[in-house]
Amino acid sequence: MVVAVRIDDHEISAVALYEPLPPLLRLDVLPFALLYSTAAYLYCVRNDSVATLFAALIVFAHALAFLSGEWSVDVRAWMTCTHAREISGDDATTRMLVKVLPSRATLPRQLCRCHVAEKPLQVGGETLASGERIPVLWFSYQNLSFCIYDGLEVINGHAKENSKKDTPCFCRLDFPTQHTLHRYLTSTGYVSSTDLALAGIKWGKNDFDIPIPLFAELLKEQLVAPFFVFQFFCMLLWCLDEYVYYSMLTLLMLVVFECTVVKQRQRNMETLNQMRRAPQRCLVYRSKSWTLVWSDELVPGDICSIGGHSMHTTPGVSDDVGIPCDVLLLRGNCVVNESMLSGESIPLRKEAVGSGLEENELLETLHVDEGSNMQHKKHVLFGGTKLLQHSLDKGSSSKSKIPNPPDQGCVAFVLRTGFGTTQGSLVRTIIYSSQRVTANNSEAMWFILFLLGFAICASSFVLYQGLQDASRDRFKLLLHCIMIVTSVVPPELPMELSLAVTNSLIALTKFNIFCTEPFRIPFAGRIDICCFDKTGTLTSDELKMLGVVGLKTQHLKKNSKHQGELDIIAPEQLPLDTELVLAGCQSLVLLNGHVVGDPLELTAIQAIKWNLVYGASYAHGGSSVQPSFLSDRRGEIQSIDILHRFSFSSEYRRMSTIVSIVKSDNDEPEDRRILTKGAPEVLEPLFAEKPAYYRSVYRHFASRGSRVLALGYRAVPADWTLTSLRQKSRHEVETGLTFAGFLVLESPLKDDTKRTIRDLMIAKHKVVMVTGDNALTACDVARQVGINAGYSKVPLILSVTGKENIVEWIGIDDGTPDMEIETIPFDAATVGKLQVQYDLCVTGDALTALYKQQERGRMSSSDNSRSRSSEENAVLEAFLQVLVKICLHINVFARTLPQQKEHIIMAMNRCGKTTAMCGDGTNDVGALKQAHIGISIVNSPSNENSRRESLSFAKSVGDRGQNAALHEKLQALHDDDVAHVVRLGDASIASPFTSRSSSVRVTKQLIRQGRCTLVTTIQMYKILGVNCLITAYYLSSLYLHGVKNGDQQLTVLGLGIAMFFLFLSHAKPAKKLSHERPPSGVFCHSVLVSILGQFAIHLAVLAGALRAAQPFINRADPSMHPDGKFTPNVVNSIMFLLSAVMQVNTFVANYKGQPFMESFWDNKLLSRSALLAYVALGVAVTEVFMPLNAMLELVPMPNAELQSTLLGLMAADTGATFLFEYVVQQIASSQV
Template identity: 25%
Template sequence: MTVFAGMPNINNATVANDEYEVIGETQWQTLENSGDEQTIKIYGFKHSKLRTALFHTVCILLCGLPYFALAYYPWFNKFKYIKCSLKTADVICVTDAEGLFKTEQVHEIDLNLSNHRDNRLRYFIYQHSRFIWLYDSGIFINVLALNEKVTIGLLMENISGINKRQQNELMKLYGTNSVEVEVKSYWTLFVNEVFNPFYLFQVFSIILWSLDEYYQYASCVFILSTASCMLALYQTKQMSINLHKMAGSTSAFTVTVLRPTRTGREECVVNASRLVPGDVLVLPPDGCVMPCDAMLLTGTCIVNESMLTGESVPVMKGPPCVSPEIYSTEGHKRHTLFAGTHVIQTRFYGNNQVLAKVVRTGFYTAKGELIKSILFPKPFDFQFYKDAVKFVIFMFFIAAIGMGYSVWLYVVRGSHVGTIVLRTLDIITIVVPPALPAAMTAGIVYSQQRLRKNKIFCVSPPRIIICGKLQVMCFDKTGTLTEDGLDFYAVIPSLTEKKFGECVVEVGALPVSSPLVQALASCHSLTSIQGELKGDPLDLKMFEFTQWVLEEPGPENTRYDNLTPAIVKPKPAQGEDLQNLDNYDPFTMEIPYEVGLLRRFHFSSSQQSMGVIARVLGQPQMVYFVKGAPEKVAGMCNPDTLPENFSSVLNEYTSNGFRVIGLAHKKLDRKMKWVDAQRIKRETLECEMVFLGFLVMQNSLKPETTQVIKELHDANMRLIMVTGDNIMTAMSVGRGCSMVQPHQKLVLITVGQQQTTDSRPPLCMEVVGEGCPPKLSIDAYVLALEGKTWAVIRTHYPEWMPAILSRGMIFGRFGPDQKTQLVTALQGEELIVGMCGDGANDCGALKAAHVGISLSEADASVAAPFTSQEQNIRCVKLLALEGRCALSTSFAIFKYMALYSLIQFFSILILYNFYSILGNNQFLYIDLVLTTLLALSLGRAGPGPALTRQSPPVSLVALASILPLVMQVSLVLFMQIAAVYLLYEQTWFKPTQAEQILKWENTVIFIVTAFQYLIMACVYAKGWPFRQPFCANYYMVITLFTQAVFVIILLLCPWDGLANYMEVEVMKTTDKDQTMFRIYLLLIPVLHLILAIGIEASLSNSEKFSRVARIVRRRCGKKEEAGGDAARPLWPPHDRALVC
């Protein structure tokens, strides 16, 4: 069932039950989307001409409104179709895990495969993934599943490629090899943009204001909305263009592939977009950019994978040995060339070609999956956004009440229908202001600008707010908390007396011909590129210590000799002492002392080691050297060769933050030839080895690490280290940077020896530094564990996962997939999780986290919302500060806009009662000048100077938010009524029932409400603790001062021209009663300001409400808590059958 042994057999394809589930009579099905682990449901439908005609008829009768609804509610499309089985469906309706709905067309084409009976291919494409129909099984499967069980041996069988007919048919099956991103036209983007409810509501408001002759504000909103829309279109277009450039085009260049012929094979040049799985690529000697994912068959390659991994160090890749092992791109990275990566150089022996077999194409490649993760990001829910929607709906409900009241009022008065409609619809635009979304983004926009000045770039601005509620922050170690490079510290040789020797810091202290020096000089993946050594920083430091040189074969070396390897040799000054060489003969002094590197087994995260088969020139047998994690290397060695103090010496160095590498060697059988060395399995070599010693490297903390960790701790943020490094080193770094607090004890959880195959592996717990099991409550400890322990707990001890997730702090020896698992598990506990890493092995975790921060400038970092050009964790603190500031600002602006709406709502209803309404110039001043300037000034507030333990509130419907808001609304209404009451108490005032704007009721309400807008802005401009102090926001201070002066002038001494323009009563200097009334009226805003600040200061403290809520829950729910404690497993566990 694979293209690599012939043509895929679609009829007999089998699918694992845990991946594809068929329910009922195949009318619907669940399956997994590729690239992510999201489950989707698909339903079968058929087109119905009658239903389609009825649907369009209803849309026309409803003035096209359903068409607009389709943009946000695509499930309405189901009304056009008839439900049917998947077998007969011509439309597939897809629903993802988030409930999002989409319809996809089923395509049918001819497919002439030799083992495909029906000669028809049915498929649909969803998010660039192709799902094909299995006729025998009666289900759809991802086309990627056809090759998921292919073995390495099967891949390496046929190196002659496929013929042209097979390529054409396979192109029908897999599609073209393209990851091109469509750049939509401005018109298409415009149509998608204007279907946004926000813009539709603005269009409705502009039409309504124009009918009400409110032309000035309607024109301003139209201009601003048009500019905003054009800017959004431009930004969207630019993002599409940038993504399109990043994806590149495979149709722009050609590649060389092999085609089988009757006499053998021939080279053929084809367009890269026509590559299919099964093609055999011929890689040029001077390198290329890979157009697909391919597995190396022959030769070696030097590859720069920074585009995908963020790792700037080139890596060497070679072909795997033939084995029945199942091939996977993730598990066999060292043998796989990934699409988009740059092959710098290829190397071969003699006239052999460097060949690679295509295994994935198009959006199924690693690059394609990266592009898909950007095109279809994982949706996230944030309480603030959900509450904002609920609040807007509630405001519509209030508007409905106001509309009902105004209709009743004007009907009773016998007003014209047109007037009733205009005045009623006005209520909607007042209660739900069209400027609300724009105002709420002000804080985010300003935060993004400040982040950019700090060299932190954001591709998802809404996530800035989420930074304000970060609860858990995960850090990679190397390159994130510690320096990227390693410094050589010492070599500790193992002596024959089963003990370690003295630390060696100079290579001259070791015999140049000793196996330890040979291992240090040969066990690496270094390569020479343009005369400069390139490779892993650890390998570079190790090789520099030996003071040897590396010589690699060039074309002149390999043209006639197929077996010329790379060699390492000491510099001439070191090569004099050869007394300890085996089989030394004085007559052969002319033979140079060189070590040939015959085959390298590259380092992998899963194996935690690397090895090399080498041969000392003149020696009769080959030697296998290995270096890697000390625990891993110890397991390969003969126990008799391990020093008795192996564990204590290892713990001594790792607990002090050093990185320790184990070294070992093994002499191979003299009968082993070069061909045997290229075929032998690694597992065969890695046993009964001789331990050589430790290589100790120093990995120092970055200067900023400790201070930032302390500040994050003080901010009540939980910190986690998740690294692929040794657990002891990780714990030492955790102590060194104060991630583990001085008063906390570390409990190391390991897996004990399994007694029987049926029993669960026991967990061993030890307090680090004390050597005894934990005895106290879990509150006194934090936990540390390795990746293998994590895997055992997930599988055998799921009941302990909550304790691990709540108290785990140090996670060592974690692979890339386990990092992602940890982040996802923490999110499953309803926590807001961040991840900070350099991008090398963290891409999955960075994408999965709510807040992913990449310290890499590679293209892979665009899959993370944030990228920092400063390579340290200071960016985490800055993001937390800006996030809290943006969240607090958005919260304040939302409440201010809500109060602004209700202030105007009350004032309009009061004026309706007195046969008046605000004038157009009054509306214009309030809507465009006063509230707009104040909302923008509110957004200008910068972040506070330091992080605090308290975090901003996130829920708009929490008691701490609702209660002060209700009190403020009540106070607003009371003050407006009090002002009118004060007016009616004046002896000189004579009310009229004439429908007009210029009257005392209007003037009083307009002046008082103008002050109320200023008061509410002042109340919500509170700085501490999440924003700068009020006085530091110069924009707000200037705006409040100038507008307050202007309103006071309108109240106390407006000149005739100003009074006429603003449609307020003119000041009569001869009337002392009116003058005193204006002074008394000024006291109402003063009293309002004092009461409003008091309400906010006393009732809006979320911490107070949280404490009260905890007390209430504690008193009312003791029985429930007791029951919960009884059901919760004890920690630490005391079952000796499970714990050692």
């Protein structure tokens, strides 16, 4: 029986095992060997046309069989393989194949080599000492490995039993990323050399191996592609019909284009290889000792040293230290830059796992995989990121089985290596998205099939008429019918589609916008909804501290002018307790003499005039990356040393530190405190006592657009020792706090935020804010930028109220005393009506409550037999159905968690809208990936400066007046010298588009470019459609009247069309967004009416020209016979000139121009070429320059009247086509 296998992976739907047949038994060898023998025998018996035809058919069939195997994996597997019946452990490594059927159409089907473990491991069940299983059978698909861990006997035995239960399953190569935290903390690395060798077999080298195929291999792959073979076949047909020059020129053009594509692919792969970081030396703990190895030898499960001097490529230069793979920090603290992967430009602090966790929390499973809540991400260093600082507590190894590394690096557990890392995922995306850049899709295929219908009708008409004429050569008749059908697809089509997208990629790169998925660019032209994060996206990171509010008079310094709780207390007037919270509750770091970190914390520390220095010391004698904060106002406090930190997380919306306060008077003992800051509503239940005005004060300032944080502190209990306090959980620490006021900051809008939002809304795009900030603040910022209507509408916030967690709409409470708060019960069906009167905002708490309502509803009616995952999916589906009903009516989503942002975008997509999401941080990753157009904004001024410096020479030359032309050339050379492949430093794993500019105008630029690309592609299809219909008529009805084209005529016409398409693809987007939307695709009414209407006009003009030429037709002329050779005559000359002007008219009339791209006259290459073509055709008609007529194989017109008639027909066709297209576009615009 056949060996049956299945696969469990979201990227692959099915797999099947095959065994290659011996060469002589293959279906593309054995049958044809017999047929060739038969053909040879026929030649010996009867050497005539029948034997020749039989041999030709065999060659054609063999070529088709070979090409079918190249085009279709299913056909190749059927012809060259047989289903595997038993997996042999001897030669299976070289013979077994796996047919991979991906779940997405964008992924290719492949036959992949299957590998079998060595004989001792083939029984299965082999594990490492850590419990990791060793695969028995595996294959690699697009640099991802998929494995079966069952033994060969189990797999083969399953096939013999023919059982469908428990079918052996391939699953993605697993990494040690889902163990308990305790297991990682107690790991001692690889003790056994056998285990280390097995780990090397399982995971391979820690490297991105990107082999560069030979030019000949890639060219062969391009030349056997279906389109090229089809066009090659067409060129052979044209050669048989005596159009040799035209055929050879077109074929040369196709080969040159394919060679260019191959060279570009090789350059892209070389660029990616150059981006690989060279292996570096690092210490690894193996066999109970620290050993120096190369970083590409690391395997998951290793214990390694990160940041020590052994890792420095350049001695003494810490900037050269890169994280070699994904690792879990076990000991020490680090500061890293993750902008290369996540787009987060602010240095991030990473802490060792396990600190501050209770025993039950140590039994939690690690969550760092994509799709999980990634709650332990703060403990993970991702491969490819830069290590900026690190420190190791010297005494921290006292309870560990592993000593501190000799190079004083941080101790880390290797989680993932190679392509399994987060960086590896980004590299894979870049590799497989840059192989073939095109705008081709299923819509193009259906459009070609639509045109094929017309061509088949025309071909059938010619065939019917030809069969009625006994004098017709049947071979030429069949040849001509095939030519009519194949004329549907012009040879320049792949170049047109590739150029449209490639030019857009280059244009976006000039704006510092980088794309890893080029096929998404046309989607940008269809965007309906633009979603924005607030903090760091719409508003600036450069905050201004207004002061602190909410403090009672007795808490203030002497001589303070503070009168009430709403008065803002300036930083210099703050009481000591509040100042200590601002100074000590931080995550700032000192990097190369500069303080870096969260802009909010930077603003606060600068406002209170505290300095940051290193030198914090602990009782256990170690040093830490956590700094000391020194006060400039040397009063009773000298410094603050941070002993422990509970970092900020979107889940808790707060952070805390445990600090030691050093008094200026050395005789006084150190004061230890717990300092906390966070969202006011989150800290409210954590205060031991809060003032009565607590809510009204923070709501007052939040409703005016300010960013408000609550501050609190408490003394560390006397029985907490230095050792024990670091082991306390945050739930023990963050309780019984003393209120220390509200920190109020002003977060100004970015310079071009208002203008960008206004332009998007004028262009009829719905703009939505999706933020994790306070709902009152978000609503006010939305009012400032124009997302909300302003004071003409009252905002309503969907919130959770009461102990019963009731979801209802609540009017804004801005803290005004005795203010009546409007409340409206929530009903998803009435949200549309509420939107008319109110600006609606939905909070994350309300979304959570709605989700829990669906969860409770499902639980009450759940089937116990269903799995937990299926139940969760059902709850999510029910929740999304509710969200779909309301999401299009909401302007602001506030206090949302990262997963809620993702659900919001999913709901909008389900409404049939094309969405864009613009964000700047890792909290937006889920939403960025769900959106059709996800844009990561990375504030990286160094990238912008480097581009300016690279052009400084060109600019200096251009400033010299006389050298302006040279300046333009130099700048153009720089702009064109853009790699088509995205570099790792430019791309982000977070989204398909990454902007190295901090401005939100990137959204507008991307929409403009998307519209230009979309319209350009549709223009190409319209031109293709009209030209194909004209050609079908020309080759059918006119051909029967003896109308033909000469070889030179077709050659000149083909060159002209190729140049026009080239110039068309270089069109630049319009400078302003318009409220008018481009057509969504080819199959819309305006496009189809335009194509058919233009064809009707051309058809009428051609019919009129044929009627005018009737008196000059010589039926006795042999060239007028359908099978006759081409000879220049009056009819051919008239029809060629008319068809040429129709081709030019098609390009000019269908050029969309404003408001989506530059106008026709601004596209100088296209407009000047069109004018030149019109002038040349006019010269040919008037016979002013006869050498031109001779080159075009034209004969003189018999009289002036015919010349005038021809000019009139050309003018009529031009005018009627332009007028008709103008009317169609005006009607289409009015219906938008």
